Amino acid sequence: MDDFLLRALLGGLGVALAAGPLGTFIVWRRMAYFGDTLAHSGLLGVVLGVMLRVDPQLGVVATCLLVALALVLLQRQRGLATDTLLGILAHATLSLGLVALAFLETVRVDLVGYLFGDILAITVSDLYWIWGGGLLALAALAGLWRPLLAITVHEELAQVEGVAVFPIRLAFMLLVALVIAVAMKVVGILLITSLLIIPAAAARRFARSPEGMAALASLFGGAAVGLGLWASLRWDTPAGPSVVVAATALFALGFAVPTQSRR
Amino acid sequence: MSNRVEELPRAEMAARTISEERRTLPAEPLLTVENVNLAIRGNPILRDVSLRVTAGEIVALIGPNGAGKSTLARVALGLMRADSGRVWRKPGARVGYMPQRLGVDDALPLSVRRFVTLGTPASRERVREALVEVGAAHTLDAPVQAISGGELQRVLLARALLREPELLVLDEPIQGVDVNGQYELYDLISGLRQRRGCGILMVSHELHLVMAATDHVLCLNRHVCCSGHPDHVARDPAYLKLFGLDGVRHLAIYHHHHNHRHDLHGAVVESAEDGAHG
Numbered sequence A: 001m002d003d004f005l006l007r008a009l010l011g012g013l014g015v016a017l018a019a020g021p022l023g024t025f026i027v028w029r030r031m032a033y034f035g036d037t038l039a040h041s042g043l044l045g046v047v048l049g050v051m052l053r054v055d056p057q058l059g060v061v062a063t064c065l066l067v068a069l070a071l072v073l074l075q076r077q078r079g080l081a082t083d084t085l086l087g088i089l090a091h092a093t094l095s096l097g098l099v100a101l102a103f104l105e106t107v108r109v110d111l112v113g114y115l116f117g118d119i120l121a122i123t124v125s126d127l128y129w130i131w132g133g134g135l136l137a138l139a140a141l142a143g144l145w146r147p148l149l150a151i152t153v154h155e156e157l158a159q160v161e162g163v164a165v166f167p168i169r170l171a172f173m174l175l176v177a178l179v180i181a182v183a184m185k186v187v188g189i190l191l192i193t194s195l196l197i198i199p200a201a202a203a204r205r206f207a208r209s210p211e212g213m214a215a216l217a218s219l220f221g222g223a224a225v226g227l228g229l230w231a232s233l234r235w236d237t238p239a240g241p242s243v244v245v246a247a248t249a250l251f252a253l254g255f256a257v258p259t260q261s262r263r
Numbered sequence B: 001m002s003n004r005v006e007e008l009p010r011a012e013m014a015a016r017t018i019s020e021e022r023r024t025l026p027a028e029p030l031l032t033v034e035n036v037n038l039a040i041r042g043n044p045i046l047r048d049v050s051l052r053v054t055a056g057e058i059v060a061l062i063g064p065n066g067a068g069k070s071t072l073a074r075v076a077l078g079l080m081r082a083d084s085g086r087v088w089r090k091p092g093a094r095v096g097y098m099p100q101r102l103g104v105d106d107a108l109p110l111s112v113r114r115f116v117t118l119g120t121p122a123s124r125e126r127v128r129e130a131l132v133e134v135g136a137a138h139t140l141d142a143p144v145q146a147i148s149g150g151e152l153q154r155v156l157l158a159r160a161l162l163r164e165p166e167l168l169v170l171d172e173p174i175q176g177v178d179v180n181g182q183y184e185l186y187d188l189i190s191g192l193r194q195r196r197g198c199g200i201l202m203v204s205h206e207l208h209l210v211m212a213a214t215d216h217v218l219c220l221n222r223h224v225c226c227s228g229h230p231d232h233v234a235r236d237p238a239y240l241k242l243f244g245l246d247g248v249r250h251l252a253i254y255h256h257h258h259n260h261r262h263d264l265h266g267a268v269v270e271s272a273e274d275g276a277h278g
Helices: A003-028 A032-040 A042-051 A056-076 A082-103 A111-116 A124-153 A155-160 A165-187 A192-204 A210-235 A239-254 B002-024 B069-077 B112-116 B124-134 B149-162 B179-196 B207-213 B230-235 B237-260 B265-277
Strands: B029-040 B043-054 B058-062 B084-089 B095-098 B167-171 B199-203 B216-220 B224-228
Touching: A003 A032, A003 A124, A003 A165, A003 A192, A003 A210, A032 A042, A032 A056, A032 A082, A032 A165, A032 A192, A042 A056, A042 A082, A042 A111, A042 A165, A056 A082, A056 A165, A124 A155, A124 A165, A155 A165, A155 B069, A155 B095, A165 A192, A165 A239, A192 A210, A192 A239, A210 A239, B029 B069, B029 B199, B043 B058, B043 B069, B043 B084, B043 B199, B043 B224, B058 B069, B058 B179, B058 B207, B069 B084, B069 B167, B069 B199, B095 B149, B112 B124, B112 B149, B124 B149, B149 B167, B149 B179, B179 B199, B179 B207, B207 B230, B216 B230, B216 B237, B224 B230, B224 B237, B230 B237
Parallel strands: B058 B199, B058 B216, B095 B167, B167 B199
Antiparallel strands: B029 B043, B029 B084, B216 B224
16 A cells, blocks of 8 residues: 555544544534534634644644634624524634635645645644544543533533533533644545534444444544545545545445334 | 539420421521522513522422523522522532423433433442332333433433432423323422432422422512412412412312322322313
């Protein structure tokens, strides 16, 4: 196997591993649009990173966090529904990113690569980022698991039972931001959410416990990466979108498999 | 010298007074709410409301829709902040809460057993015991989204009980439960108070049932209309005005039921319901 393919596979698997469990929470908490919004703001983060001469991925994490905080503050203002606020933030930040990009005359930024991912161009240092960030996110999620599950099921009940709701929620947003920054290279800003929610959705039919669903989501995500890369080589299709198509195919196939009788 | 002689009877008297008082007036307060005011978007929801729950006591909040009952319960739990006034809970008190609604996303595979242990880790055996206590043992391994409304109420109560609560806050504990189940649940709740000695704050609009099972009733319509022992409240003009004839009729039916409760539990319930419609 060529080196670039091996790096692509390793990078994709690292992202799938972290995206699975995090994605299940995004599905359970009905935050798909939130994930999308953070991802859209990623481009602004890249541009800011380049402007400030720091690592673009760091810029992405920081920008995602700022957007998450902005959302929390905006939500206090009643009158506009959350999905409206998310729609504003998503497209405002994406457009801001594109406008800011125009000011970077001296630096060439691979726009298409950021928008749709460039998994075949993953470098060794990218791999460190992906696996370091991914494993960090997974470890943190494992630590947060119990209280996060409790507030996902019923926030006020959890609060009465002693869960510090706001810090947990904030920590979860931080993890989503981290994984988005990590996954950007693989599938790109516009497709990141798919890697979070499609494997999780595919896992639902076969899972009998929250943990089982999280593990299955990682597995399905990994399989989608492998399948997508193979298909991309075989038919010379763009790699990132091929991975998403593969995940969707797995999701669709899931309906063909009969499950044990559910009550 | 003379002190010693005097001290003995005094101590004895004090002991007797305490044991007598304990039956009627439990001493230990678990929760006090004092002169609380709360407005939501300029709309006053609670005006100068006070309440107190002590160990072994059931306090009921009754009142029409929009009277602020749930809001008061949430303020008492610390889930909402009052604009003014004081809310005090016994420091370190274990609190069990039964919320009015539970909307678990269908995408979350969660069994009843996992659900009730989300707040308190417990062995399968302890979970089973708690579910048996509330009469929902058969739901143990069912997905929490698949059980009926009445079963869900029982499961929520089991989750609260697993915490071994000193203070229980129940928001509409019998909604979605059929008539026979309602009496069962109320018996269960008043039994809890006796067996576990916990203080209970309960929100309800099922007047006849509330009146049967509680020690203290707070009749709320954004302010406290009247409060006291159920019999006392039932005669209060403010109460009669708030609930009108319908409420009063329910109350009469309750008394009938109460008289016969030990003899014919189910049968009396049935005839009482017939009477309400006839």
